[in-house]
Amino acid sequence: MAPKLPPTYPxxxxxxxxxxxxxxxxxxxxxxxxxxxxxxxxxEIGSLYLIFSLIMFFIxxxxxxxxxxxxxxxxxxxxxxxxxxxxxxxxxxxxxxAAVMPAFTGLANWMIPLQIxxxxxxxxxxxxxxxxxxxxxxxxxxxxxxxxxxxxNFGWTFYAxxxxxxAPPSTTFFILALHxxxxxxxxxxxxxxxxxxNMRAPGMRxxxxxxxxxxxxxxxxxxxxxxPVLAGVITMMLMDINFGTSxxxxxxGGDPVLFQHLFWFFGHPEVYIMILPAxxxxxxxxxxxxxxxxxxxxSMVYATASIALLSFMVxxxxxxxVGLPLAAELFFMYSTMLIAVPTGVKIFNWITTLFRGSISxxxxxxxxxxxxxxxxxxxxxxxxLAISPADFQYxxxxxxxxxxxxxxxxxxxxxxxxxxxxxxxxxxxxxPNERLAQWHFWxxxxxxxxxxxxxxxxxxxxxxxxxxxxxLQFADFNMLSSLGAFLFGFSQLLFVLGVVLxxxxxxxxxxxxxxxAWDLEWTVPSPAPLHTFETPPVFKxxxx
Amino acid sequence: MSGGTYYVPAxxxxxxxxxxxLGIMMFGIGMQLVYDASSIIMLVGLVGILSVMGFWFRDVxxxxxxxxxxxxxxxxxxxxxxxxIFSEAMFFAAFFGALFYIRTFAVPWLGGEGEKGISALLxxxxxxxxxxxxxxxxxVVGPRGIFSPWQLPLVNTLILVTSSITLTVAHEALKEGxxxxxxxxxxxxxxxGLCFILIQGLEYYEAYAHYGITxxxxxxxxxxxxxxxxxxxxxxxxxxILTVMLVRVHQGHFAKENHFAFEAASWYWHFVDVVWIxxxxxxxxx
Ligand SMILES: [Cu+2]
Numbered sequence: 022m023a024p025k026l027p028p029t030y031p032x033x034x035x036x037x038x039x040x041x042x043x044x045x046x047x048x049x050x051x052x053x054x055x056x057x058x059x060x061x062x063x064x065e066i067g068s069l070y071l072i073f074s075l076i077m078f079f080i081x082x083x084x085x086x087x088x089x090x091x092x093x094x095x096x097x098x099x100x101x102x103x104x105x106x107x108x109x110x111x112x113x114x115x116x117x118x119a120a121v122m123p124a125f126t127g128l129a130n131w132m133i134p135l136q137i138x139x140x141x142x143x144x145x146x147x148x149x150x151x152x153x154x155x156x157x158x159x160x161x162x163x164x165x166x167x168x169x170x171x172x173x174n175f176g177w178t179f180y181a182x183x184x185x186x187x188a189p190p191s192t193t194f195f196i197l198a199l200h201x202x203x204x205x206x207x208x209x210x211x212x213x214x215x216x217x218x219n220m221r222a223p224g225m226r227x228x229x230x231x232x233x234x235x236x237x238x239x240x241x242x243x244x245x246x247x248x249p250v251l252a253g254v255i256t257m258m259l260m261d262i263n264f265g266t267s268x269x270x271x272x273x274g275g276d277p278v279l280f281q282h283l284f285w286f287f288g289h290p291e292v293y294i295m296i297l298p299a300x301x302x303x304x305x306x307x308x309x310x311x312x313x314x315x316x317x318x319x320s321m322v323y324a325t326a327s328i329a330l331l332s333f334m335v336x337x338x339x340x341x342x343v344g345l346p347l348a349a350e351l352f353f354m355y356s357t358m359l360i361a362v363p364t365g366v367k368i369f370n371w372i373t374t375l376f377r378g379s380i381s382x383x384x385x386x387x388x389x390x391x392x393x394x395x396x397x398x399x400x401x402x403x404x405x406l407a408i409s410p411a412d413f414q415y416x417x418x419x420x421x422x423x424x425x426x427x428x429x430x431x432x433x434x435x436x437x438x439x440x441x442x443x444x445x446x447x448x449x450x451x452x453p454n455e456r457l458a459q460w461h462f463w464x465x466x467x468x469x470x471x472x473x474x475x476x477x478x479x480x481x482x483x484x485x486x487x488x489x490x491x492x493l494q495f496a497d498f499n500m501l502s503s504l505g506a507f508l509f510g511f512s513q514l515l516f517v518l519g520v521v522l523x524x525x526x527x528x529x530x531x532x533x534x535x536x537x538a539w540d541l542e543w544t545v546p547s548p549a550p551l552h553t554f555e556t557p558p559v560f561k562x563x564x565x
Numbered sequence: 566m567s568g569g570t571y572y573v574p575a576x577x578x579x580x581x582x583x584x585x586x587l588g589i590m591m592f593g594i595g596m597q598l599v600y601d602a603s604s605i606i607m608l609v610g611l612v613g614i615l616s617v618m619g620f621w622f623r624d625v626x627x628x629x630x631x632x633x634x635x636x637x638x639x640x641x642x643x644x645x646x647x648x649x650i651f652s653e654a655m656f657f658a659a660f661f662g663a664l665f666y667i668r669t670f671a672v673p674w675l676g677g678e679g680e681k682g683i684s685a686l687l688x689x690x691x692x693x694x695x696x697x698x699x700x701x702x703x704x705v706v707g708p709r710g711i712f713s714p715w716q717l718p719l720v721n722t723l724i725l726v727t728s729s730i731t732l733t734v735a736h737e738a739l740k741e742g743x744x745x746x747x748x749x750x751x752x753x754x755x756x757x758g759l760c761f762i763l764i765q766g767l768e769y770y771e772a773y774a775h776y777g778i779t780x781x782x783x784x785x786x787x788x789x790x791x792x793x794x795x796x797x798x799x800x801x802x803x804x805x806i807l808t809v810m811l812v813r814v815h816q817g818h819f820a821k822e823n824h825f826a827f828e829a830a831s832w833y834w835h836f837v838d839v840v841w842i843x844x845x846x847x848x849x850x851x
Contacts, residue, residue, distance in 0.1 A: 061574050061577060149577065150579075156584075157585065157587065160588070193594075194592075197591040197595050201591060204587075211648045214644060214648055215644040219640045220641075245655070248652070249659065250656070250662075253656050253658075259598075260780070266786070266787035267781075267783050267784050267787050271675060271701060272705055273782075273784050273787070274697045274783045276675075283662065346679065
């Protein structure tokens, strides 16, 4: 049979069409809404991620304030317990999957190509797809609140059988929404890995990459490894609910504890997914404002990789009281404590970078320094929780709530804010209003500590988490926490104001907006033009 | 390393349409499962996704044949496909992990073994065994019998292993520029894939009709169907991909040294084959 086309297809054959088809890249993008729907540009998609995450941060924040308003005093005042449970669940889900994770992905989209000298992400259309799955997923998730029987009410960890046998009908929609969000994360992570491994400027070795790029590379690996496990476990839930299987039901030979093992095999790496990019951000900002190169760059990379690998063998520290064999209790206790070593290396390196630096305290630096101090507090309470016999006392109390909010709010969220203040000049061409940013910082620091520090005490005194009412002896600590939460919540309006003002105007920023900043993104103009590094820059290693 | 010719498509309507279609499909599945709504919404979403995939891949094929892709783009595709398969491996790992946990810990503990004797209080007469023919609670009816691994499952194993070999022969032929040989061996691979799907369908029929192995038949049925079911879906998808490759080989899309689509399809097929070997050993034999 005669072939319709020559069997080999030479590349030169269509060199002219190639040039012709490439030209539209440089045409003006479509205007209006369509531009944002169809874009393949990493900067536009990065902005979409960041805006989406900010909106979700406020929605999740409102849920948190409903919780704190109800807990302001003992007794039931504002909401009924069923709705309270939906609020704790939705607050967790939205903050983890719709606020923190997309914020980091947005920063990755904006900054990774700029920091490695790439023209765009490796797979630009897939990038757009990854983003637009998120609004779809979380519209579906939020809509469960309005369904008969209410939304998910079993906590963000959705333990079976609470989330299967005893769950509201909307749980199926919750599972499907989480599937969409998971697909988004996996595809986004694949794109980030391909970009970092394949798109670096000529001359840039792996060990030349800024730490934000390194930490994201490792985070993306974690995402690809554990998001499918989450997909697997929620699929089993879906089957148990709708098709009569017995995965998590002992009556049929299954085991509810199996759910917890699978969930936390995903869940523990998930917390590192939310903190490793934060480590990267802080490792970029602290050297800039200390005007010194990062102390111990290689050890930072190895520490990050060790944390990621260890994160796969510690998951059952969330399950000490579920009835594990003694050997498992011991193994997971010691492996968890081991993580303190690489984490300690990182804290040591940040502090040593500061040592004898000529430090200035602009808002990105303030947030980063607060990160180092407050994240360390969260790390230490984590060590306390890792001690299996002690955890029998702490488990499911407000001490746990204090612990993970210390690593996530003044940890992950502060790092995101530091990153926004740090890179806003590159994004908008204007410096953010420093006075406003400093107000935002100090109110946030006070609000965060007022909210979460008392929770250590109420938790140690025995107050259980996820309850709408509590014994009288916890009243004072709870009132403080609620006051702090409202202070923190409302001071975030200053953040929005600062960002909006910065987009609209402000002091003009040069290409190198910060004196001590030496990464590649500071070699392109501020604001960064829509297309950068179309011809790759030649990377020169900075000589100290 | 960047070479300066990296192709960045201007805009594309397929991602946003694909997201919306996926949302419609998921909503439709939910409506059907929870409220017994008709499957129309789900089907609309499914058709939407399939058409978007068709158009999206058409664009990629056109760009590739238009010579817009350089070797760097080729590496991006390779990394992308490789990590995608890794994510699929982790998806199956979750189900294999569940199976191992159930067999090694959960079922013996239910029978009162080891330190977990307290589990035995609920169903004191329960005798642990695998395959679990006697779920602890009377409300759950266990399977009446199980398959011999040395009949249909063995046939299916031989079919898939053979198909991996025929696919490799087809690939080697393509690399040497023997398009006709490639086409023939690829046709054979697709036919073997179809045989596997048919036999698996037959086995499911047997499971329900004669052996009482159903989704409701306790943990054995659950682990059996989730592992073989998702594997079967992957074989179906793989067969579709290989069929598309067959059409493209027929149309002469692939060059001797430049045919990553074909390679990606074969990576995927080999991966599905490896998963089956695991299934055959741990679900059927042991
Ligand atoms: Cu953990």
